[in-house]
Amino acid sequence: MLFSSPFLVIPLAHKLANMFTRLLNKLFNKTPKTASNLYYFEDSRKVSTLDDEHKCQGVETQPKPISYRSFEDEYQQAFYDYLLGASPSQALTNNDELTDYITEKIQALLKQPKLILAALPILPASLTAIIAQLDNANFDTDELINLIQQEPVIAAKVIELANSSYYNRQQKAITELKSAFMLLGAKGLVEGVINGFISKMVPQSNVYFRQYGEKIWQHSLLTGINAKSIVQQSPLQGSAAQAYFIGLISHLGDLIIYQLMLGAFAIVHPDCQPNAASFKDMMAKNSKKLTYLIAKYWQFPPAILEVLALQAKMKKAALLPTLYKNRPLACYLYEANIISELQSRQKQFPLESQTIDDVANNLLFSEEAKLLLSQLLASTSLAKA
Template sequence: MVTDFFKRLFNIRDRNEQAKFTGVTAVEKRQQAKQQAPVIEVTEKQAVESQLDLSALFYSLLFATPSTTTTGIANNLERNVMQNIEQALSSPQAIAENVLKLPSKILELDKKLSDDGIKTQELIQLIEQDPLLCVDVLKLCNSPAFKRSDSDVNSIKQALVQVGRQQLRQFITVCLARELIDIKPIYFRRFGAEIWRHSMQVAFLASELSSPDQRDSSFLLGLLHDVGKIAIFKMLVDSFYQAEPGEQPNSMLFKQVMTTKSLTLSALLARHWQLPRHFETPLTLLANTNIKPDDDMALLIWKANIISECSMLLQADKLPKPALALLLAQVEFSEEQFIELHQQLINF
């Protein structure tokens, strides 16, 4: 069991104090606190095993499968989905066109919003052309994660003044990308909500941890890094209708396949969508789960992904403290730094 594996390695004391998010960039905080972080030697084997174990725990959270039912053998449902995954990897075009379409407006609008030459009124008119988009953006502005004051934001103009152009651009990107995970059957909405929450957290963390000139790119990359996982889940939804009653995705093998294959599929989808190379390359590097990426952007998403998974599992009381210590050592974060970000992520 993953818990036993980590308990053999560490014994971490409890901490009751919780840090408050201050708004200081995470890059500066990491530089200030780097010498205070606990020194934990992590072998390459331990790193690979801990990340696979983390992913398995995370999928258990998403699927809400009792741990007592987890097995090492794939059932018929899982075998069918894994076969579909292999077909998808050999023909990502079919997935991109029929299963998971990138909203046509997302790159076009993002490009316009990145133009510093566009006037404020012109920018507002551009956004207001889509009333549904306006509603979604205002909801995001007033959400606990992003609300800046006690009063609600009631217009795009007010949002632009209160959160700024860069933040508003990110909000619009989020609202457009949200269309990717439109899971209609009620039974599957929990997964959709949790995987989207994770994508939002990774986007937020990637933006927080990146340098100022990389924030917009890292935000969008964080938002899209799990599109392969979303595509696979949609395949799973279709397979449920043909499955035997009671069959659930609960094997360790299936969870590991979801981890490794979904990242590869994300990179292939990015290529088919003709995203800029600075998106496709990091996704391709992240697909190799056996090594820590050395590319700056890929490393950023890799760290943000681990922090988000740890945060969501910790909130659900499913992450042993020894496991957290090992994973934080890999991303070079102290427990204090993590708890501070964790308090912010709870609002997502």
């Protein structure tokens, strides 16, 4: 049985931030709140001669060159650059003592995922009901609406979706749930509930994080939409709703790890930005595994856990033919993420046609995914440079 509990009105982002702050305070042995100096890292190492720039960047010694072994490695690195901003120069990146210090602490925490999971909220009752009925076209809509009405944050997101230009072509204001359902339909209501919960896990603590949070949320949304679109064109079209849900939650690990890093900086040096290459590498290596552990902690159905587990195990697109043969839904999700990364980067800086061709030839396998990419290329949403 999935967790079920009334949904607290307190925003998830705020609740998570408070929980992770307490966790990080223990991890970093923060000085008392009465202390005026927040630069714990420098104080703890008795460093008082470095200026703020050196505190953020460290002291250059012997730079180690960064190399990427394949087109796929470079592609993933470029996407994290899009999300978090370009990393500092190689010299500074590889010799930033503060970055090394925080990376070591976060990695130690990632080896104890139970501590992270304990800080997560339980699932709201409406999302629990949705997960149990993802591929059931005959679920009790009235019961779901009654659950949503008890959860103001989720209800607000459903009404917001009903007022979006995608659904509300006549631009008639929708102010209550029953009208929203009449407009959205059962599938739209499902998407609204899922979006409402996941989007509220995107913290908005400061300008830098809001920018990142918006990017990762849009990436999650695109992954869900792409996964649904690919599955709708496949023999598994009955699992389109499940594909959308899995795509939407598939980047929870990125959100949690980034929030931990941001919280760590707030403790040891609040003026630095967590955009070093080592952080991106840590996110790339751990985020999918953490996503799976979160889903397992929330007791998602085995079919969903299996797809997420395979995402964590997939290291190279070269394995897609085997994955497609044995677990096509997992293959579709992997490809949906690749296409979403391409869409996100293309919005910021138009990519060369050769890059897009390389993605199609090297990182996609299924005909359904390649068809979706062709459709996007033919539309204004992903025009060739």
